[in-house]
Amino acid sequence: MSLSSEALGALLRHHHAFLAFLTPRVGSQEAAREVLQAAFVKGMEQGGTLREDQSAVAWFYRLLRNALVDRHRRGQRESSALESLAREQPLSTAEDPGLEATVCGCVAGLAGALKPEYAEALRRVDLEGLPVAEYAKEAGISANNAAVRLHRARQALGRQLVALCGHCCAQGCVDCACPPS
Numbered sequence: 645m646s647l648s649s650e651a652l653g654a655l656l657r658h659h660h661a662f663l664a665f666l667t668p669r670v671g672s673q674e675a676a677r678e679v680l681q682a683a684f685v686k687g688m689e690q691g692g693t694l695r696e697d698q699s700a701v702a703w704f705y706r707l708l709r710n711a712l713v714d715r716h717r718r719g720q721r722e723s724s725a726l727e728s729l730a731r732e733q734p735l736s737t738a739e740d741p742g743l744e745a746t747v748c749g750c751v752a753g754l755a756g757a758l759k760p761e762y763a764e765a766l767r768r769v770d771l772e773g774l775p776v777a778e779y780a781k782e783a784g785i786s787a788n789n790a791a792v793r794l795h796r797a798r799q800a801l802g803r804q805l806v807a808l809c810g811h812c813c814a815q816g817c818v819d820c821a822c823p824p825s
Contacts, residue, residue: 647687647688647694647700650700651700654699654700654701655684655687655700655701655704658701659680662680662683662704662705662708663677663680665705665708666679666680666708666712669712670715679708679712679715680708682711683707683708686707686711687707723788726788726792727787727788729776729795754801754804757804758800758801759797759800761783761797762796762797762801763797764783765783765790765793765797766794766797766798769794770798776791776794777790779794
């Protein structure tokens with residue numbers, strides 16, 4: 645069962661009031677629009693839960709409050725995961741010179757083909773062993789932003805490795821016989 649045309653009309657008439665309710669709670673009008681759009685979709689799906697004696701607007705405000713709680717919880721989980729990643733000590737080959745010599749030679753060449761900020765993040769953190777938090781200060785960005793940049797750089801490098809080497813890189817590229825990049 646979906647929303648009646650009267651209920652849908654009432655919700656659409658209160659569009660600006662819903663945005664005014666959401667904007668200070670999510671920090672920007674763009675974020676408020678995203679929450680509102682998702683709530684409208686959910687409202688269309690759950691329209692059958694609206695009882696005849698209920699106001700569609702009051703019902704929708706309850707739906708919006710639930711959407712805000714869900715968004716807040718999701719944001720806390722994401723922030724916690726990024727902070728954890730930023731605190732991680734990077735793996736470095738600096739402690740084992742033998743390992744550095746056996747790592748696939750194509751990694752260094754491919755890293756140079758990445759976006760400059762990705763290549764720099766990989767060089768400073770993964771190759772030189774600089775902690776993510778220190779790299780962030782050096783680059784003038786937040787630790788969370790640095791962790792995300794490093795994650796994206798590693799993903800981009802991984803895609804390039806698979807494209808160049810095939811799936812031999814899944815086993816660690818030890819004794820790699822890939823063509824030089």
